[in-house]
Amino acid sequence: MNSKDTGNALDGERTDLLIVGAGIVGLAHAFEAHRKGYTVRIIERDARPNGASIRNFGHCCITAQDGEHLDTAYRSREGWLAAAAAVGFWSPEAGALVVARSQTELSVLEQLSDKRGTDSVQLLTAAQTADRLSPAGSPDPQICGGAFLPADLRVDPRTAAPDIADWLQKQAGVQIQWGTAVKNIQDGTVATTRGDFHAGKVLICVGHDLDYLLPDVAARYQVRRCALQMALAPAPAGFTLDSAVLTGTSMTRYDGFTTMPAAEAVRQEIRGHSPELIDIGANVMFTRRPDGTVLLGDSHVYGQTIGPFQDEWMTTRLVGEIGKILGTRLTVTQRWQGIYASSPLTSLLREELDAVTTAITVTSGIGMTLSFGIAAETIERL
Numbered sequence: 001m002n003s004k005d006t007g008n009a010l011d012g013e014r015t016d017l018l019i020v021g022a023g024i025v026g027l028a029h030a031f032e033a034h035r036k037g038y039t040v041r042i043i044e045r046d047a048r049p050n051g052a053s054i055r056n057f058g059h060c061c062i063t064a065q066d067g068e069h070l071d072t073a074y075r076s077r078e079g080w081l082a083a084a085a086a087v088g089f090w091s092p093e094a095g096a097l098v099v100a101r102s103q104t105e106l107s108v109l110e111q112l113s114d115k116r117g118t119d120s121v122q123l124l125t126a127a128q129t130a131d132r133l134s135p136a137g138s139p140d141p142q143i144c145g146g147a148f149l150p151a152d153l154r155v156d157p158r159t160a161a162p163d164i165a166d167w168l169q170k171q172a173g174v175q176i177q178w179g180t181a182v183k184n185i186q187d188g189t190v191a192t193t194r195g196d197f198h199a200g201k202v203l204i205c206v207g208h209d210l211d212y213l214l215p216d217v218a219a220r221y222q223v224r225r226c227a228l229q230m231a232l233a234p235a236p237a238g239f240t241l242d243s244a245v246l247t248g249t250s251m252t253r254y255d256g257f258t259t260m261p262a263a264e265a266v267r268q269e270i271r272g273h274s275p276e277l278i279d280i281g282a283n284v285m286f287t288r289r290p291d292g293t294v295l296l297g298d299s300h301v302y303g304q305t306i307g308p309f310q311d312e313w314m315t316t317r318l319v320g321e322i323g324k325i326l327g328t329r330l331t332v333t334q335r336w337q338g339i340y341a342s343s344p345l346t347s348l349l350r351e352e353l354d355a356v357t358t359a360i361t362v363t364s365g366i367g368m369t370l371s372f373g374i375a376a377e378t379i380e381r382l
Contacts, residue, residue, distance in 0.1 A: 015039040015175075017382070018190055018199035020182050020213070022046070024053040024368055025360060026205035027164045028076075028375035030174060031083055036379055039173040041199065042165075043192055045181045049161040052207055052367060055230065055338035057287045057295050058160065059096065059244040060153035061369045063120055064254035069347065069366070072373035079372025080153055087167040089160050090290050094242035096152035097124075097132055098250065099325060101142040104269050105248040107262035109147040115260075122148040133245070135238035137328030154242055156289050157368070182213060188356040201382055204359040207367070208341040210349075211304075217351050217359055221343045226365065227306040228338035229314050230297035233330040235288055242288060247325065249277055249284045253365075277321070280314055283365075284321045296322050296330065298338070300365075306339055340365055348374065 017033050019026045022044035030040045060080055065073040084091035100106040113121035124132075129146030130139040169176045177194060184191040189198050204213065208225045211218035251257035252267045271278045281300030288294050299314045315335055323330045343349060343363035348370070351359045360378065362370055 013196070014198040015041045016200045017041070017203065018043065018197055018201070019203045019205055020185070020190065021205035021207065022049055022165055022176060022178075023051050023205065023207050024049075024161050024371045025207070025362060025374065026203070027161055027168065028079060028083075028371040029203055029205060029360075029378060030168050031164060032079065032372065032375040032379045033382075034168065034171055034174055035082075038379075038382070040175070041197060042168075042176040043180050043182055043190060043197070044176060044178055047178050049165055052338055052340040053161040054157050055228070055336060056157045056368055057244060057285065057297065058155045058157035058289070059285075059287055059368070060155065061096065061244070061254060061366060062151040062153065063096070063116070063149035064246075064250070064256035065366065065369065066255035066259050069255065069370065072370050072377065074151070074373070075376055076370050076373030077151060077153055079376055080155065083164060083372065084155070087163050089155065089163040091153055091155045091160070092242045093150075094152070094154045094244075095148055095150040096244040096246055097129070097241070098147045098149065098246045099129055099133075099143055099248075100145045100147075101140060101248060102269060103144060104262055104265050105251060106145045108251050108257055108260045108266055109145070111260040111262055112256060113147065120149070120151060122150065124148060132241060132243070133326055135240065136236035136326040139327045140325050143325075148243070152244060154244060154287065155368070157295075158289070185357055187354065200356070202357040203378065204357065205361070207361055208339050210341060210359065210361050214353075214359055217349075217353070221345050221349050221363065223341050223343050223349070223361070223363060224302055224304050225306045225339050226342040227301045227303070228298040228340075229310050229318070230295065230336055230338055231315050231319055231332045232293050232334035233296060233319070233332050235292050235294045236326060236328045236330070239288065239294070239326070244287045245285055245325070247284045249282045252278070253281070253283050276317060282318060284318060286322050293333075294330070296332075302342060306337075308337070310335065310337060340367060
């Protein structure tokens, strides 16, 4: 972008930046662009954020990233905290608790601590780990240790993206066009069901719906959908932990864990005693919301088109496993299906379609984690 308009009003139908999609990735780009003084318009076909951005754990999983994503995650952490300060949404620096229920799982945490340092990965004894969970009941006696990851953040996924959107549309130089579908994008002109809009730069941030708008790009990156089964339950009496809680299955899914020498042994160990958890790609974890409910999950099933039907045994199995960890029974009050984009080729799809237009999709389950870091990097390039 050659110049930026620092005025307070949008210049007719033209803005410095136009973003397609009001999920957390699109909203993070809008927030960072606004901070730099650019005028921004967001085009969103729904009437409010309604996709993957509100259907997750609200866990900004900083420490368990690896490689270049680790740097992006730490930068994203700064963006999340800046957004929380500006908007006022709940975002405690509560970290994450990783529970180990075997010596193999504990080995992964020890190896990660050796690699990252004890400030980033704080090893815990069995008693210390259980003590953080104990207000809920009698934690699983198989717990043999754990780790605390202090850099991780928490947000409430039900409210964070909507709050950011509400705040953005009240700012001078920002407009969100809700209930508007995009028909065509070419050379800075975005044709929609509410007319044409023009911008110096266009970002397409539509998540798993990339194939609807850009089927050739989606096909080239082999983008498909990943469906999750998740549930909600009232928090057990006395359970007030704001930290996300991860388990051995989490060590099979996040790159920070999977790159450790003992990671494959963990996968094989879990397959030995609970093969169904590996078969459904389980990430047995849970997070408490500020209203006192607990988000529980999750499973992973992949396909080009995802049917609406959920297998009850999957949810029952996941909730039962979490209840075992906490040493209490959980009563489910809500169930839902989450969907996000997935690609076997990359975790982050960034494709420049022309000199003006770029498609950005997080093609793994770390969109909440990386969103503000990706946005900061993108806006720097404008």
